[in-house]
Every structure is written in structure tokens, then in C-alpha cells.
Amino acid sequence: MAKSHVVRAGECLQSIAALYGFFPDTLWRHPANAALAAARSHGSVLAPGEVLEIPARRDKEASAPTDTCTVFRRRAVPSIVRVRLDEDGARHSFVGLPFRVEMPGLPQIRGEVDAEGAVAAFIPCDAGSATVIIDPEGAHERRIELRLGALRPVDTPEGARARLRNLDYLPADAPEDEATPQARRALRAAVRGFQRDHGLEPTGELDAATRRALTVAHGY
The missing domain is CATH 2.60.40 (Immunoglobulin-like)
Known part of the structure; x- marks a missing residue:
């Protein structure tokens, strides 16, 4: 039976596919997930609360003789x-x-x-x-x-901060509460440093061009 899976923190396409017994590409290419796939450049980076549609699984039967030992292997995709x-x-x-x-x-x-x-x-x-x-x-x-599975999409505050931190533009001990002036100043300084190094106008704003460059520099 088809169902909807609400993404939880620490989950990604690969772990969800393994949970339901599918290959990741099978879920990602499923027509019901087309909108999510278009919004996310990589299935490994999903945000908690997003919904992944799980199609009905088709069971496969195999025949085996009763007088021999038959080994069945479960295929998995690391x-x-x-x-x-x-x-x-x-x-x-x-x-x-x-x-x-x-x-x-x-x-x-x-x-x-x-x-x-x-x-x-x-x-x-x-x-x-x-x-x-x-x-x-x-x-x-x-x-x-x-x-593993903890990286959020780049268009979320957590995802942008994580990539800047991984690329060593944002100190590991920088405050994360966006409601505080200290956190906002640290983030703007990190964004300006990244923009200068990648030929972008150093505005300190996480605009679309900066997010694209951040995704490329980080790898996903």
C-alpha cells in the first residue's frame, strides 16, 4: 500500500529507501515525488517535515527445491x-x-x-x-x-550555516540562535568572506547566487 513518509531529523533519501525496501532512485524518480526532486538538487539533503511518497511495494516470489540449501541475498545500496x-x-x-x-x-x-x-x-x-x-x-x-543525514538543504538557515562551517568560514563555536545580534553578525561575516573568495559581491546576504555557489563549493 502506498503511503507518505514525513522526513525526520537525521533521515535522508538513502535511509528512507532502505527502511521501506526500495532503491533510492526508485523513490526519487517516482512521479509523486517529482515536485520534491525539483526543489532539492540532491536526495541526500532533505529537511525535516518534508514528505516523501512511498509507492506500494511489489513482492517478488522465487521457487526453490526442498532438498537443497538455497541462499537469498537482500540487495542494498550503500x-x-x-x-x-x-x-x-x-x-x-x-x-x-x-x-x-x-x-x-x-x-x-x-x-x-x-x-x-x-x-x-x-x-x-x-x-x-x-x-x-x-x-x-x-x-x-x-x-x-x-x-550522517544531518545536513539540511542550502535554502534553510541550518543548511547554509552548516556548509559555511564545513568550509571553515563560520567558526565551530559561532552562536546559532538567529535571534541574537552575535549570531547574525557571525553569519554575515562568514557570508562576506565566502562571497569575496568566490567572486561575488560581498553583501553578507544569503541570496540565490550565494547559495548556488555555496552548494557547488561544498559539493551538494
Whole structure:
């Protein structure tokens, strides 16, 4: 039976699809979700309260003999998480270094930083958080804490702040309550810095052009 799913904090297209037994693309391309897909450039970034329509699932039957052991595998689509560490433009100094991804209750993932200075790993859809450790126990060790599914759309105050913070324009300890003058001043200063670095007029306003540039710079 078809139903409507109201997005909760920490959920994204991938985790919702896994919950109902669908591939993410199946939900995202469903005609009933066309308006949401048009409003959001990426299904991984949904806002709490938005509604994703879930179509009726078609069950599949398979025959198997009774005198042998038959193995059925549940297909799943892990999410590709890509993180780039850029310290004062020195991203390429991390190329080739080993990394480890730790997730609560799940096996570790290991690999090497790619030629773009980024960590790319397949993360299970039910992972709510992860710790990326570059060069574990080495001279260049860096730790990055990730809250998976927590990023809001760029057209929300929380989404814009998170991207500015991730790109190191907004200090991690900057106040977030928009009702306070301190928070508004910190945000405007961060926006002006970002605009100057990306060839935009430094107005301090989160206009459409700034949000587009912010999405491109952040990656989504």
C-alpha cells in the first residue's frame, strides 16, 4: 500500500529507501515525488517535515527445491560518502595517506586518500554517524566527525550555516540562535568572506547566487 513518509531529523533519501525496501532512485524518480526532486538538487539533503511518497511495494516470489540449501541475498545500496580535507590549500599533502572510517556497531572501512585529496567510502544506509581518521597514529593524523543525514538543504538557515562551517568560514563555536545580534553578525561575516573568495559581491546576504555557489563549493 502506498503511503507518505514525513522526513525526520537525521533521515535522508538513502535511509528512507532502505527502511521501506526500495532503491533510492526508485523513490526519487517516482512521479509523486517529482515536485520534491525539483526543489532539492540532491536526495541526500532533505529537511525535516518534508514528505516523501512511498509507492506500494511489489513482492517478488522465487521457487526453490526442498532438498537443497538455497541462499537469498537482500540487495542494498550503500551511500558513497566523500570528504575532502583542505587545510590552507594543502589538500594534496594528504594524497596517498591511509584512512580508517569507524562507525558504531559496524565494521571499519580502510583505504587511501585519493588523488583529489579526498576520502571516499561506501557507508551503510543505517549508519547515523562516522569518524574518519586520516593517517591513523601517523604524523599527519586528522579526525573528522560526521553526522550522517544531518545536513539540511542550502535554502534553510541550518543548511547554509552548516556548509559555511564545513568550509571553515563560520567558526565551530559561532552562536546559532538567529535571534541574537552575535549570531547574525557571525553569519554575515562568514557570508562576506565566502562571497569575496568566490567572486561575488560581498553583501553578507544569503541570496540565490550565494547559495548556488555555496552548494557547488561544498559539493551538494
